Amino acid sequence: MTEELHEIRLRVNGIVHTVSVPARRLLSDCLRHDLGLTGTHVGCEHGVCGACTVLVDGRPMRSCLMFAVSAAQHEDITTVEGLAGPGGEPHPVQRAFAECHALQCGFCTPGFLTLIAGYLEDNPDPSEEEAREAVSGNLCRCTGYQNIVSAVQRAAELRTAEVVGGPARAAEEAPAPQPHSEGGHQ
């Protein structure tokens, strides 16, 4: 009962990997256990929670619903490890998540980050309602989503500033908002 292995080539975060996998190997398991890219997390293995979201040719996809051999038919995969810029500077959505306290345990976070990074490419300036809708396919058990929605909009701001003037300019033009608290302190 030895399984047949298939040699595949996956381009992940700009690097081409050659790996031998059985046909049933999930892309999520291949990324995590064959390539050691453990930033992509698995929360349900039935495509509902979105923790395993990666960008496949720029589009958010659930890596637990895709076989590694199928993923090899695509050009390019981006995981959370590949979101940062060439100099290691964090992606606007990574900065926004930290600024807005949009994560607590951090387990679902990579799925949200890749989802939002992909979303902002097509929707650079979402309203609050659109931002909420955009993240409404991923589960988070810690945050209650409010700060994630804020982070989508903050990421859009940072990204726009970056597109106009590069990361340095972005920091100048979109200074971090004062961390806010709802209501006053008594």
Place this chain on the structure above:
Amino acid sequence: MSTRLLGAPVQRTEDRRLTTGGGSFLDDLGSDACAAAFVRSPHAHARIRDIDVMDALDVDGLIAVYTYDDLTGPMAEPLPLLIPHPSIIDGRTPYALAREYVHHVGEPVAMVVARDRYAAEDAVERIRVDYEILDAVVGVEKAMQADRIVHEGMADNVAAHLVQEVGDAPAAIGAAPNTLELDLEIERSASIPMEGRGVYARWDSARGGGLRLYSSTQTATGVRAAVAAKLELQLGQVEVVVPDVGGGFGLKIVHPWPEEVMVPWAARQLDREIKWTEDRREHFVASAHERGQQQRVRVGFDDGGRILGLDVQILHDNGAYLPYGVIVPIVTSTQLLGPYKPGAYRVEFHSLYTTTAIVTPYRGAGRPQGVFAMERTMDAIADHLGKDRVDVRAANVIKPDEMPYDQGMLFQDGRPLIYDSGDYPKMLRMITDLVGWDDFEEYREQARAQGRRVGIGLACYVEGTGPGPYEGGHVQVETSGKVRVATGLTSQGQGHETALAQVVADKLGVPMSDIEVTTGDTRRMGYSVGTFASRGAVTSGSAVAMATVRLRDKVLKIAADALEADPGDLEIIDGRVQVKGSPAQGMELGTVAVLSNPLRYAFDAASAAATQFSGAADYDRPPVPEDEAPGLEGTDFYSPLRCTFASGAHAVIVETDPATAEVRILRYCVVHDCGNLINPTLVEGQVHGGVAQGVAGALYERMAYDEGGQLLNASFMDFLMPYASEVPRIEIDHLETPSPLNPLGVKGAGEAGVIPASAAIAAAVEDAEGFRIDQMPISPSELFHLRRRHARGEIASVPRRPAHRSLTKEN
């Protein structure tokens, strides 16, 4: 420091790794480990006749299969009953692998170890277990009837029974001018962290053997002691390291899980690294749930709405086993009282076995049920008397000048239920102001004119937080000036690394960037209890603060010696010890660390300065003074006298769809008092997450068992965990009533958000619909059917409520 870090909305230090894929969760570790998988019972109640593993043996990659018969010594005994209590009549706990009987779907029957998880599951599905199917017992009514018995050798299904009384409640109710009776019910939900459970074990057979165990747990030291006992190891042979944990919410305080002893046991048997990562279906059926209770409330009250006597009977579903004792129903019984003084009080619970997943604390830990009982009662009293619901609460709350207030009972930590501080009248004022309680009737009329149905509700709670016995803090300054901090309890997303660093930065005078915090690692702190009951900031925060103060004294003493100054004239600013008023006279903290540890050998420029010929020596004193230890570190432990009591109130405005019966939350307001805030951003994050789970438990989530004990919705497709589209925006106002019981004046904040949500939402739906809501959660179809029953006259109407509060003195 020029600005105080305690109380500041500092960004989290955890986030750099967690936003870049740099976190290390349990399944991210052990890339070379073998995988374990479990054969689990498909039946709710059965006797195992035979286990046939033959077909599994030719699976490529199979390493071992274990059943109960392979276990010996303590491993063959039932798992421990962690928290014994005199009320427990017959405390049953599971075996690591089922011995003869299984008592819930998902109970582990056999363990497979294989090259990887794929191979392990191939083997699992080829193992055939022959079961004699026995009767399932689902729901507290069936359990109480005792026509069918869950456990062999028991005459009924009562695991525990407790009556607690303060005064003579039946007599007080009998003599009261008004009485009411309510039958209430709350269904099961569960913690459901995004990361399930997981265990990874490495056995080192050298020198008598040693175990390194990684577990996705809420207690490192608890797991260490439990596993050591089962594997007959000394504590010194076991290290438990808790990596990043993807949420816990109470579930992961249970220990040891069957898998948590089987994985290290097999790692030793095989002398191989083994890892088990729970999958989502396993999590639903084989971890733990909470909340399921039926309550009967009898209350007597005067014409002003003041409660004279309260008698509550609780049927509590504890599932198949009782590994965590009766903490949940005890918490319900005691925290039901909330911010009120009910006169005489009697509470009785029966904790019942059913053939379903075990019930152990889930965020709130019995409080949501207690608050549901009390707050539904408050609303019923108001309606009975034609009074405003806020007025009735105001008539019953404890006043600030009555603090500390002794409720006359023992709390879940076995210590007196004495509220330390709080301002409940102010809390009520704040929540009614925040939600606009007095303007609501106007809004309701406007909505009604548009054909819309809206309602408002509120609920209050008091939460005992920060129980002992203790936590420790260890703070060490390296010669580089970097500060290493350790505490024993674990983190599941609360931001302890940030909050504890704020405490150290504030007390020691060093920048946050120089501080590194470790939690949940027995190599760094061997004495600890764990993370539960909203105790992290209170216990570890206090311990770290005390250790830092101790360390600071040592810093100042050594620096004063070197600077020939008085310690009282020194201050520490940005990691530099200096003479107040003449900052040029001073030294870096790292230099103080060098001076604190006299050396024989030089390793670098810094250590050369501490060697024996490096400077003037006092030949009358040994290099390390008596009563001192080398190195710049401080350890201290905080052991609270008793819990500190946080409080809060939630108010909700809902709209119910006249056609579809969907409930939409229009506003969700929170007033929250957890004493002094270490970091308001983190506290608000905790409130947001708690409210989300509260809304989930009120409107969406339930564990749908059929009569045969099958969990029908054991997946994220079927269990309705809310997305961003279901959770409302939350408005928060903070009240800060410091605790007098700990050096930081803090109270716990972790669970608060979830506690009053079901009560507040039930009140708002009731207000919108005009008939009583006594069961939660409530789905659109249930509300639809309630409307039909109401229309047929089967459910009493709620009387039209007064448009305005009477402005009483109390309020």
